[in-house]
């Protein structure tokens with residue numbers, strides 16, 4: 564019997580999604596997969612953690628918010644959304660300016676890897692856990708990330724490249740993070756992901772002439788998934804007040820600074836991409852940080868002072884040091900590395916803004 568070919572946008576099980584992707588991987592290109600295999604400070608990584616500790620979380624302190632969030636995710640508002648339809652305009656990959664094409668493919672590969680990194684981590688938690696609340700949440704999040712990664716790969720395939728996700732799962736290096744670091748890093752990446760997607764979407768709503776590829780039309784529903792994922796991690800952190808107080812506040816500051824500055828440096832490596840979008844990367848970074856800071860006030864007792872005079876200067880120093888690091892060799896490379904570390908230190912020593920967090924964390928997407 565021949566089952567009809569399913570599309571990843573309709574699939575609710577991440578394993579099945581991966582199998583569909585795997586079946587398509589005959590056309591996947593080595594260069595894109597190689598790019599996705601890279602493990603540098605600036606490329607998306609795969610994570611593993613102490614799954615037993617995660618499995619032991621008791622969500623009863625946040626039960627009401629938890630049940631509401633899960634019910635919303637179970638209702639699956641985006642089922643079938645991540646699929647090309649009549650809104651998918653023909654893309655002129657051949658006619659695309661080479662520099663833009665290179666940066667845009669780099670953007671898609673890096674986004675696909677980041678989405679898939681979430682999928683792999685969430686899927687593994689679902690597989691290893693026995694706590695029904697936790698496994699259900701992670702299964703739902705893995706479902707979403709598998710669709711996101713699959714959709715980006717659909718877009719890449721039109722350009723004759725795609726990431727071999729099955730190969731990545733087996734061969735990419737996994738970085739171990741303690742559960743609390745997974746909470747901070749993943750929560751932040753979900754919320755910053757929301758802020759990034761919605762900022763581009765709103766900008767292109769106002770300037771449709773800059774929408775050089777149809778995938779941006781999908782960003783609104785897309786970012787709502789990321790928003791929900793972020794909410795889930797906020798609730799997980801809320802179950803244990805120790806995670807967001809005492810010494811851990813320093814860890815939160817570290818993750819905020821690392822995630823923000825990495826985004827800044829990475830985006831500045833794609834000038835042609837931002838020019839085509841009609842977006843000034845400095846404006847974009849500031850906008851995304853402002854939105855992310857407003858969101859993270861739901862759970863983090865501090866936000867970074869991104870208006871501090873040293874903030875923008877530090878980011879620029881870090882970006883220049885990174886650019887030099889990529890070019891230089893030998894001693895010059897070491898000097899550039901030291902400059903990058905010094906820039907990071909100057910950023911992380913900026914005094915933070917403190918505030919009280921609300922009793923209930925639940926938020927709705929507002930941008």
Ligand SMILES: [Fe+2]
Nearest residue numbers: 678707708711
């Ligand atoms: Fe995603």
Ligand SMILES: [Fe+2]
Nearest residue numbers: 681753789792
């Ligand atoms: Fe997500």
